[in-house]
Amino acid sequence: GSVSDMLSRPKPWSKLTQKGREPFIRMQLWLNGELGQGVLPVQGQQQGPVLHSMTSLQDPLQQGCVSSESTPKTSASCSPAPESPMSSSESVKSLTELVQQPCPPIETSKDGKPAEPSDPPASDSQPTTPLPLSGHSALSIQELVAMSPELDTYGITKRVKEVLTDNNLGQRLFGETILGLTQGSVSDLLARPKPWHKLSLKGREPFVRMQLWLNDPNNVEKLMDMKRMEKKAYMKRRHSSVSDSQPCEPPSAGIDYSQGASPQPQHQLKKPRVVLAPEEKEALKRAYQQKPYPSPKTIEELATQLNLKTSTVINWFHNYRSRIRRELFIEEIQAGSQGQAGASDSPSARSGRAAPSSEGDSCDGVEAAEGPGAADAEESGGPAAAAKSQGGGPAEAAAAAAPEEREEAPRPAEKAEPPPSGTPAPDAATDESRPQAPPPPPPEGPAEGPGPVPNPAAAAAAPAAGEDAATSAAPPGEGPCRARDGADRSSALPSTSAPAAARRPSSLQSLFGLPEAAGARDSRDNPLRKKKAANLNSIIHRLEKAASREEPIEWEF
DNA sequence: TTGCAGTCAATATC
DNA sequence: GATATTGACTGCAA
Numbered sequence: 001g002s003v004s005d006m007l008s009r010p011k012p013w014s015k016l017t018q019k020g021r022e023p024f025i026r027m028q029l030w031l032n033g034e035l036g037q038g039v040l041p042v043q044g045q046q047q048g049p050v051l052h053s054m055t056s057l058q059d060p061l062q063q064g065c066v067s068s069e070s071t072p073k074t075s076a077s078c079s080p081a082p083e084s085p086m087s088s089s090e091s092v093k094s095l096t097e098l099v100q101q102p103c104p105p106i107e108t109s110k111d112g113k114p115a116e117p118s119d120p121p122a123s124d125s126q127p128t129t130p131l132p133l134s135g136h137s138a139l140s141i142q143e144l145v146a147m148s149p150e151l152d153t154y155g156i157t158k159r160v161k162e163v164l165t166d167n168n169l170g171q172r173l174f175g176e177t178i179l180g181l182t183q184g185s186v187s188d189l190l191a192r193p194k195p196w197h198k199l200s201l202k203g204r205e206p207f208v209r210m211q212l213w214l215n216d217p218n219n220v221e222k223l224m225d226m227k228r229m230e231k232k233a234y235m236k237r238r239h240s241s242v243s244d245s246q247p248c249e250p251p252s253a254g255i256d257y258s259q260g261a262s263p264q265p266q267h268q269l270k271k272p273r274v275v276l277a278p279e280e281k282e283a284l285k286r287a288y289q290q291k292p293y294p295s296p297k298t299i300e301e302l303a304t305q306l307n308l309k310t311s312t313v314i315n316w317f318h319n320y321r322s323r324i325r326r327e328l329f330i331e332e333i334q335a336g337s338q339g340q341a342g343a344s345d346s347p348s349a350r351s352g353r354a355a356p357s358s359e360g361d362s363c364d365g366v367e368a369a370e371g372p373g374a375a376d377a378e379e380s381g382g383p384a385a386a387a388k389s390q391g392g393g394p395a396e397a398a399a400a401a402a403p404e405e406r407e408e409a410p411r412p413a414e415k416a417e418p419p420p421s422g423t424p425a426p427d428a429a430t431d432e433s434r435p436q437a438p439p440p441p442p443p444e445g446p447a448e449g450p451g452p453v454p455n456p457a458a459a460a461a462a463p464a465a466g467e468d469a470a471t472s473a474a475p476p477g478e479g480p481c482r483a484r485d486g487a488d489r490s491s492a493l494p495s496t497s498a499p500a501a502a503r504r505p506s507s508l509q510s511l512f513g514l515p516e517a518a519g520a521r522d523s524r525d526n527p528l529r530k531k532k533a534a535n536l537n538s539i540i541h542r543l544e545k546a547a548s549r550e551e552p553i554e555w556e557f
Numbered sequence: 558t559t560g561c562a563g564t565c566a567a568t569a570t571c
Numbered sequence: 572g573a574t575a576t577t578g579a580c581t582g583c584a585a
Contacts, residue, residue, distance in 0.1 A: 170573060185564055187575055200562060200583095273567050274578055293560085315579055322561065323577085 144212070145204045153193040154330075156210050161190050167220050169227065177226050178213050179206045194329045276316070280306050284316050292321060 164174055175186035189206055196204065213219045276284070287294060287302055294302065294317060303310040 182565055184566065203563065319578065
């Protein structure tokens with residue numbers, strides 16, 4: 001029944017979960033004659049290229065995986081050709097070739113659906129998108145992403161930044177033209193790239209696009225042209241509007257007030273952007289340090305005390321956790337680039353950035369993140385953290401009240417939160433008992449800590465957090481998440497390298513223009529890594545204790 | 558439901 | 572004017 005269903009209604013690759021992809025990988029292997037009789041352990045291969053789940057077995061021709069030009073070479077998955085099923089390595093090769101040659105835009109198909117040949121090029125269909133990247137066939141970007149070997153996201157962004165600045169090209173232009181992203185996103189991406197292995201398929205897309213762009217010998221010229229055209233258009237518009245003095249917006253022809261779509265654009269229905277006051281942020285950070293995953297009740301209290309909407313508080317926590325995590329990723333990359341450098345070729349490990357300390361980074365999260373964990377500080381003996389925060393506000397007091405928790409919690413970013421104690425009950429109750437994961441340790445030592453910021457808001461927030469902390473002494477209830485995270489971590493932590501990459505045909509690597517210098521990493525930070533490792537061990541140990549669990553947790557680091 | 562990844566887009570800052 | 576920051580939103584997975 002499952003097979004029937006799968007054959008008749010295959011989901012697009014991008015919509016499949018790892019598990020869901022397994023059957024398709026097996027089928028593809030089977031088609032390629034690479035699957036023996038036994039049950040093939042597909043693990044580890046699930047990161048494989050995008051397979052045209054809908055194609056291979058049924059109607060390859062309708063899969064638009066082959067461009068109208070019918071480029072003979074497309075991914076193996078597309079090759080329905082029973083007679084010539086390309087092996088994955090072959091497909092990779094062809095892919096590479098395609099990628100390397102300047103060509104027509106790669107179609108971007110959201111949903112993993114191949115764009116209809118008839119579909120007009122992104123231009124109008126995709127508001128934000130487009131991408132004029134090179135790619136010979138209509139291979140979807142997703143395919144390229146999936147086929148891509150591990151990319152050195154850091155190196156890529158570094159090179160992109162260089163090219164952009166060297167040629168005086170703006171992020172906005174680059175983002176909108178090449179990546180289909182807005183300026184803000186581009187800025188963020190270039191400044192804080194996540195390591196390849198931490199990215200989802202979607203998240204890898206921009207990096208693949210960047211890599212392809214970098215590989216395009218005419219990349220700069222093309223962008224320059226765009227720039228010129230834009231300028232021209234701008235001048236034209238300006239000119240016409242000036243001469244027409246009377247803005248021609250009434251009819252507002254082309255522009256669709258889509259968003260508001262209100263007949264009266266005047267009425268600004270837009271809600272003003274919320275801007276948190278420094279004190280509010282401070283208070284939230286303190287609360288975060290007490291409890292990175294506040295319960296609804298706590299959130300409610302915080303919102304009340306800070307006079308904010310609960311959704312704002314929730315969003316703030318989400319964003320903060322997420323951004324801190326990213327900061328840590330960078331840190332990880334930097335640290336990792338040294339550690340495993342030699343061993344693995346993980347390009348992502350290679351860091352172009354000599355020693356860009358993440359501290360400098362924007363995310364104030366860093367601050368908090370660094371606070372308690374200071375990883376290394378660590379050991380700095382737990383107390384250190386507590387001591388740090390003894391600035392004085394009530395918040396500090398609260399923090400002091402639950403020093404243990406603060407220190408023992410693993411860095412959220414690392415997702416090293418306490419493992420699920422077997423069965424986490426994600427209910428309110430459990431929530432309260434969630435581990436008070438302390439904010440991630442500050443990479444740079446204890447010096448940090450939430451500075452004492454005596455302010456009403458903070459003071460107000462503190463109590464809630466404190467109370468929460470108090471009630472959350474129980475074992476972690478993060479459950480599944482933790483386990484999962486742990487696992488995730490295991491692969492991530494060691495290094496930013498991905499074994500998968502190693503398995504991939506080297507040709508692909510060259511295709512994507514992977515920097516060969518990957519090996520050149522300095523081991524300057526080894527000590528730091530060691531420290532981190534030690535800290536992690538310590539955290540694990542303490543977590544285990546805290547959770548009063550006898551048995552070793554299933555997660556590993 | 559909850560948390561997260563990825564983005565957008567308004568603002569702030571340079 | 573370009574870039575950085577950040578609150579909010581969407582979609583997805585567990």
